[in-house]
Amino acid sequence: MVEWLAGLYGGxxxxxxxxxxxxxxxxxxxxxxxxxxxxxxxxxxxxxxxLRRGPNVVGPFxxxxxxxxxxxxxxxxxxxxxxxxxxxxxxxxxxxxxxxLIGWAVIPWGEGAVLADxxxxxxxxxxxxxxxxxxxxxxxxxxNSRYAFLGGLRSAAQMVSYxxxxxxxxxxxxSYAGSPxxxxxxxxxxxxxxxxNFLWFFPMFVIFLISAMAETNRPPFDLPEAEAELVAGYQxxxxxxxxxxxxxxxxxxxxxxxxxxxxxxxxxxxAPIPALDFIPGPxxxxxxxxxxxxxxAWVKATVPRYRYDQLMRLGWKVFLPVSxxxxxxxxxxxxxxxxxxK
Amino acid sequence: MSLTALAFYLFxxxxxxxxxxxxxxxxxxxxxxxxxxxxxxxxxxxxxxxxEFLAMLLIIIxxxxxxxxxxxxxxxxxxxxxxxxxxxxxxxxxxxLIGLIVLVELIMVVxxxxxxxxxxxxxxxxxAPDLTNTEALGAVLYTQYIYAFxxxxxxxxxxxxxxxxxxxxxxxxxxxxxISQQNRRTPQxxxxxxxxxxxxxx
Numbered sequence: 001m002v003e004w005l006a007g008l009y010g011g012x013x014x015x016x017x018x019x020x021x022x023x024x025x026x027x028x029x030x031x032x033x034x035x036x037x038x039x040x041x042x043x044x045x046x047x048x049x050x051l052r053r054g055p056n057v058v059g060p061f062x063x064x065x066x067x068x069x070x071x072x073x074x075x076x077x078x079x080x081x082x083x084x085x086x087x088x089x090x091x092x093x094x095x096x097x098x099x100x101l102i103g104w105a106v107i108p109w110g111e112g113a114v115l116a117d118x119x120x121x122x123x124x125x126x127x128x129x130x131x132x133x134x135x136x137x138x139x140x141x142x143x144n145s146r147y148a149f150l151g152g153l154r155s156a157a158q159m160v161s162y163x164x165x166x167x168x169x170x171x172x173x174x175s176y177a178g179s180p181x182x183x184x185x186x187x188x189x190x191x192x193x194x195x196x197n198f199l200w201f202f203p204m205f206v207i208f209l210i211s212a213m214a215e216t217n218r219p220p221f222d223l224p225e226a227e228a229e230l231v232a233g234y235q236x237x238x239x240x241x242x243x244x245x246x247x248x249x250x251x252x253x254x255x256x257x258x259x260x261x262x263x264x265x266x267x268x269x270x271a272p273i274p275a276l277d278f279i280p281g282p283x284x285x286x287x288x289x290x291x292x293x294x295x296x297a298w299v300k301a302t303v304p305r306y307r308y309d310q311l312m313r314l315g316w317k318v319f320l321p322v323s324x325x326x327x328x329x330x331x332x333x334x335x336x337x338x339x340x341x342k
Numbered sequence: 343m344s345l346t347a348l349a350f351y352l353f354x355x356x357x358x359x360x361x362x363x364x365x366x367x368x369x370x371x372x373x374x375x376x377x378x379x380x381x382x383x384x385x386x387x388x389x390x391x392x393x394e395f396l397a398m399l400l401i402i403i404x405x406x407x408x409x410x411x412x413x414x415x416x417x418x419x420x421x422x423x424x425x426x427x428x429x430x431x432x433x434x435x436x437x438x439l440i441g442l443i444v445l446v447e448l449i450m451v452v453x454x455x456x457x458x459x460x461x462x463x464x465x466x467x468x469x470a471p472d473l474t475n476t477e478a479l480g481a482v483l484y485t486q487y488i489y490a491f492x493x494x495x496x497x498x499x500x501x502x503x504x505x506x507x508x509x510x511x512x513x514x515x516x517x518x519x520x521i522s523q524q525n526r527r528t529p530q531x532x533x534x535x536x537x538x539x540x541x542x543x544x
Contacts, residue, residue: 013344013345016345017345085369085371088371088372088375118394119394119474119475119476120394120395120398120475120476123395123398123399123402124398126398126402127398127401127402127405127406130401130402130405130406130407131401131405131406133406133410134378134410134413137410137413137414137417138375141371141417149417152417153414153417153418156410156413156414157414159410160406160407160410160411163406163407167402179474179476180476309519310519313521
């Protein structure tokens with residue numbers, strides 16, 4: 001993808017640079033619009049499940065609601081609390097936003113349609129998502145407020161806990177693919193829905209989806225911002241664009257996790273039936289991301305929030321042993337029957 | 343100057359700068375954040391060397407897990423900054439001594455001390471051309487260096503048990519939740535239905 005455009009630009013160092021910049025814009029601009037519609041979809045699904053109408057005033061069917069909200073936040077004043085640690089306070093939302101975007105560099109949209117097809121793609125995403133905790137913990141500390149600080153601490157403990165079982169899920173899947181490259185993971189699932197990983201790795205798929213919700217601070221794991229007890233947790237002191245950046249980063253991360261779930265377990269850009277492969281890969285990817293986003297919204301609308309000790313229990317006493325046992329079982333099975341190391 | 347050289351000087355200068363700021367900044371939380379920046383840029387240097395697996399591991403383990411716990415602990419410390427500055431001169435001589443020793447050792451390594459000059463420049467294991475970093479590391483780690491690998495695992499296990507033993511305390515009179523017991527509860531065991539006649543209590 002990058003080579004092709006760089007060749008078009010002339011093939012020099014500068015051409016490479018501008019080719020990469022172009023592709024970044026091609027990915028990020030639709031992504032941000034997608035985030036705006038994801039927020040809208042989230043609110044609509046949530047409303048429908050509670051027999052409400054949801055946003056329906058701005059634009060047809062309320063479609064422009066997110067843009068109106070964005071504009072409103074944009075023209076408001078950014079308030080930095082007097083007791084806050086100014087530099088870190090401003091850095092935290094930027095960090096959250098940037099980390100939510102750079103993970104998309106390795107997501108494959110089709111055969112060869114990927115910005116950076118690095119051979120440690122899955123580790124890259126894992127590293128990026130583990131960095132995500134810093135935005136929240138820095139915001140919580142720099143705000144110099146009890147609520148924000150408690151939210152930051154909760155978030156740090158939660159994300160570190162669920163990363164462990166998520167790592168084991170990734171280890172299982174990549175041991176079968178034989179490579180941590182995301183394109184290889186998709187190639188392994190070619191040939192229709194019965195080859196997709198979620199059938200063969202069903203327990204891992206469930207653990208991954210729940211861990212992804214915990215990792216992105218999504219309900220039922222939204223303890224860092226539990227509005228009933230912590231007002232809004234780490235975001236409580238933020239206003240205007242700084243708040244909007246947190247919001248965009250959060251939804252960007254959720255969409256990234258949806259994309260990762262479809263690459264790992266739902267066959268990436270492949271159609272469910274090989275006969276439908278004439279429809280372009282990116283469209284399948286988008287459809288699968290929407291499917292997973294619907295699941296995320298569904299869970300948000302129906303499941304009550306976890307209590308903190310129950311959250312820790314689920315992460316350390318249920319998911320960790322189960323995923324560890326599953327790694328041993330799956331890799332043992334794979335080696336014994338010749339699926340691994342072909 | 344090529345892009346790679348530019349990236350190297352960027353990563354290297356930020357690493358050195360943030361390494362300095364770790365010891366120079368007054369606020370311990372800033373120190374930890376600069377340490378994280380140093381880790382991050384060091385992993386960028388790994389990437390430039392072509393060691394992409396190590397670069398990702400450095401971020402996942404050091405930045406994503408170890409440094410989070412550092413930050414966690416440091417943030418909760420209640421530190422009086424002026425008091426902390428007072429001890430500075432007291433530790434200066436021993437700090438300077440250690441710095442001097444490290445400096446002399448570095449000079450010895452780089453300058454004069456050479457065991458076998460012909461070894462420098464030849465890689466320890468000839469790299470197979472069609473093998474990725476991850477595969478190459480895995481192939482030697484679990485075969486040739488299995489004892490070292492297991493020993494590292496045992497060290498970590500002992501550290502973990504030690505940490506649990508140090509912090510474990512049995513407290514009296516604490517209500518504990520028994521999840522399986524709760525899940526076994528049915529309406530029959532949990533609630534009692536009574537017909538209440540109009541005008542009468544229970």
